[in-house]
Amino acid sequence: MKKVPDGKYLLTDNKILVNNKTNKEEVVLNQLIQQRNTSILGYKLRLQMYNLAKKNTDSIFRAKYSANPEKYKRKAKWLSKKQVDRLGKSFWYSGIHSFLTRTGEPPVIINETKAQKSAQRLKAYYFNQGYFDAQTKFSVNYNENKKGNIKYTILTGNPTFLDTISRQIETPVLDSLYLVSKSKSFLKQGNQYKESDFNSERARITSYFRNRGVYNFQQQNIFFDVDTIQPNKRANITINITNQTFKDGDSTKTKPFKIYRIGKVNVFTTDLSSKTKTQNADSVKYKNFNLYSTNKLRYRPRAITNAIFIQKDSVYSDENRALTLRSLSNLRTFNYPKITYVIDTVTQNLNANIYLISKSKFNFNSNFDVTQSNIQQFGIAGNVSVSIRNIFRGAEILELGVRGNIGSSKDLANPDNRFFNISEIGADIRLNFPSLFLPFNTDRIVPKYMFPASVISSGFAKQKNIGLDKENFTATINYNWTPRKGVFTKFDLVNVQYVKNVNTNNYFNVYGSSYNRLNSLAKIYNSDTSILNQNGDGNLSIENGGTDAFINNALNGGYPALNTSSLDYQSIKSINERKTRLTENNLIFASNFSYSQDTKFDLFDKEFYSFRTKVELAGNVLSLIGEIANQPKNAEGVKNIFGLQYSQYVKTEFDYIKHWDLNNGNTFAIRSFFGIAIPYGNSKSIPFSRSYFAGGTNDNRAWQSYSLGPGSSGGLNDFNEANMKIAFNAEFRAKIIGNFNGALFADLGNIWNVLDNETDQTKIFSGIKSIETFALGTGLGIRYDFKFFLARLDLGFKTYNPAKETNQRWFKDFNWTKSVVNIGINYPF
Structure with a gap:
């Protein structure tokens, strides 16, 4: 209390009583001008920091040496006098107190004038909710310890309800339009009076008119008459819509509104390299569109007009204008499209002029990154790419890229003890189409207002000392569109992946856990010294094939x-089955469909949900080809294509995320995930690249990536995976100080094998009984918000570990030494 002046009082609490009941709604509390000091779980950290800060630190420093000249002389012997004098500006004498003052929060002193204004704002708030007779007052309770609180008392009285709703519309054509949409009005007879409903109705009418040809209509043309001189708290409402106001010389006149139609649609394209920006060297007329270019028109007319929703002879619409701007921007070919409208004085129609400035045909990009991951402790990555726009004159974009990475991993085999023991190089080609690339017209199936697009891509990557030195070839043909705002769909017609393991002899160097288990068994049963290392350590030889010989x-x-x-x-x-599975080459020929929905309005929206689902089918086309060709099965009972066993499975996923805004910078978030991949036909297991893992910075944070599960097996392998996953996450997020935020979280889930060739019962999901093999991790985290991204550090504790004996599962690893530190960017979900 030392920073509270004498005769003043610290505000410790605001209490609001509405009709003798406590009200803690944020919208009501926000009416108060004076809010008490912020707190974290009841502790006023920022206030305490402010109280620790000292003022006049320069004077304190000078007084320290003025009172003790000898001390000043001694310090000046090993520091110069100038340096000693500058100590007063140092962090320990001055900077720390400046930091505490900036970061801390000064005490909120009770101010009765502000309390009176808060009471008036509360009255206005309830008045806008229809409580026209609301009465507010406040009282201050002063304590002897320089603390006090304020109590606000509101008696709302009875609310007013809407009775007769009539209209007074000066322009007849608007009156007819209004009647068509009257049923969608926010003002309903019998509803309680709310100011927000009147604002919503004003916005609705404006939007409705402007999307039906009333080009000049504005919100200020609407006002409401509210007649409250009625018995039984009823109010008659009159909706008034005036004529258009315009200037005629120095006088203001009015005239009826008019519904405008689109006359000409003119498109002006300009090249950045063009010397003249006004003269048109080329012009084309295409399907009621007039296209002009300062140079020879570089685009097929359809490529541009297909992105335009403004049509000749159609009624003017704000929505069509917005859709056109968005669609033209999505082409990624023009800089900031612009649309203007001009009234044709002869036809009285609106001529639409669309101005497009072409981007450069070629665009070069290069990136350089320093990376870190669960496998790679340190890495340097870079890529170079070139984009070629409008390559076929249809606003297509061809992207070519080369990428490379070198890194260091202490977990992988490194016989030469080199720091950079990981490398990868790859190349990609990608062709983007601003429509569905199909041999037939799809406008009726996926209209252009859904912004359809197609991508044909291919890539090749070669890894060195990552796992088994893989070579990876991919090819996709996918289509995507947006049925409505917040909804995104994607269909991969073809998704091919071929993975070739180049260095399979390196398996036991990479998967050390498997080697250790195998080696321990060899020491029990093996007596053949020829399969052991030549150095006499008694261990199985990897390089000379001793491990394979023992198996x-x-x-x-x-x-x-x-x-x-x-x-x-x-x-x-x-061990042998897992080695065979992870060293075999994979050919995946799949198709998949994904659907996602997100209600998040923008980056600052704190209350929203998102849902994502995906279905993937693999191997069916190749299986059909094999059946038609009457292809025989090999000795293992499977069919091959080009000498390769192809994978056949069905995979589906469901992911749901929900965020709640708890006010005052607090948020509660949950996530639930379910995924399963079932092999059939030509496969008895799922390819490693399509399987699931558990643990890690965005999953169960009490376990490292790939270290949890399957089931209660205890994560015996280096990279544990399975074909089914269930996960639940919950997190409470709170603001701490400035840009620092904190979190408390709980992560529940695991992975299991199901309907595949796994025989270990500890790894298999067997219904309700397997609930006891869910793993629970809890923990806390701290985050710093850089505005454009968020840095995150989470500390996870194994609260329930299904890998232990039944009576040892709860809290046995719940200590600091066995916690898992997770560093990430942005929120985990």
Whole structure:
């Protein structure tokens, strides 16, 4: 309380009583001009920081040495006098107090004048809700310890309800338009009076008229008469819509509004390189559109007109103007399209002039990044790309890119002990079309107001010392469109991926956990020294094929002491099956459809939900080709295409996220996820690239990536994955100080095997019983908001670990030494 002046009082609480009941609604609390100091879980941190700050630090510093000249002389011997004098400006003497003052929050002193204004604002708020007789007052309770609180008392009285609703519209054509939309009015007989409904109705009428040809209409042409001199708290409403006002010399006159139609639609294209910006060197007339260009027109007329929603002889519409601007911008070919309207004095129609400035045909980009991930501790990545616009004169964009990456990983095999032991190089080609690239017209199926687009892409990447030194080829043909705002759909007609493992002999160097388990069993059963390392350490040789030799001997009866029904035999068999699966080449020929919906209005929207679902089918086309060709199965019972076994499966996912705004910078967010991929036909398991993993900075944060599950198996492998995943996340986010935010979270979920060739019961999902194998992680986090992105640090604790014995699962790893630190960018969901 030392920063509260004598005779003043710190505001500790605002209490609002509405009709003798406490009201804590944010919209009501926001009417108060004076708010108490902010707090975190009841503790006023920023106020305490402000109280710690000292004022006049220069005077304090000088007084310190004035009272002790000898101390000044001693310090000046090893520092110059100038440096000693500058200590008063240092962080410890001055800067820290300046920081505490800036970051902290001064005490909120009770001000009765502001309290009176707050009471008036409360009265105005309830008046706008229809409580025309509302009465407000306040009282201040002063305590002896320089603290006090304010109580606001509101008696609302009875609300007023809308009775007769009539209209007075001066322009007859507007009166007819209004009657058509009257049923959608926000003003309904019997509703309680609310000022917000009148504002919404004014905006609705304006939008309705302007989208039906009334080009000059404005909101100020609408006003409401409210007759409250009625018994029983009823109000008669008159909607008044005046004629258009215009200037005639020095006088103001009025005239009826007019519904305008579109006359000419003129499109003016200008090249950035053009020396003249006004003269038109080329012109084309195409389907009621007039196209002009300062140079020879570089576009097929349809490429431009197909993006224009303004049509000749149609009624003027604000919506069509907005759709046209958005559609032209989506072409990524023009700089900031502009549309103006001019009234034709002869026809009295509106001529639309659309101005387009072409972007450069070629655009070069290069990026350089320093990266970090769960596998790669340090990496340097870069890419160079070129975009060629309007390559076929239809506003298409061809993108060519080359990318590369070198990095360091302590987790992967590195026999030469090199720092940069990871590398990747790749090339991509991508062709974008501003429509659905199909041999037939799709306008009736996907109209152009859904902004359809197509992408044909292909890419190749070669990895070195990442896993098994993979070569990856991809090719896609996909279509996407937006049925309505916030809804996005995507259809991959073709999605091909071919993964070739180049260095399969490196398997046990990469997957160290599998090697350690295998090596421990070899020390029990193996007596053949030829398959061991030559250095005499007694371990299985990897480079010389000792691991594979031991597996072959074990599975083919080479060790009499190894019982084929024993757990050790099953463990060796499981290691071999996983090795076979992860080293085999994969050919995935799939199609998929995804749908997403997001109600988030903008980046600052704190209350919204999003939903995403996806269905993928793979291998069916290749299976049909195999059936038609009467292709035989190989010894393993599967069919090959070009000597490769193709994957066949169905995969589906559901992802739901919901955010609630809890006021005062607090937010509560949840996420639920379910995904399953079921192999069938030509496959008994899912390709590694299409499987699920658990743990990590955006998942269950008490476990590292790939370390959780499957089921209760305990994450025995280096990269644990399965074909089914269930996850639930909840997070409470709160503002701390300035741009610093905090979070408390709980993450629940796991991965399992289901309907595939897995035989280990600890990994298999078996219905309700498997609920006990859900993993629960809880923790806390701190975030710093840079406005354009958010840096995040989360600390996760294993609260319930299904990998332990039943009586050891709860809180046994709940301590600081076994916590998991997650560093990420932006929120996890």
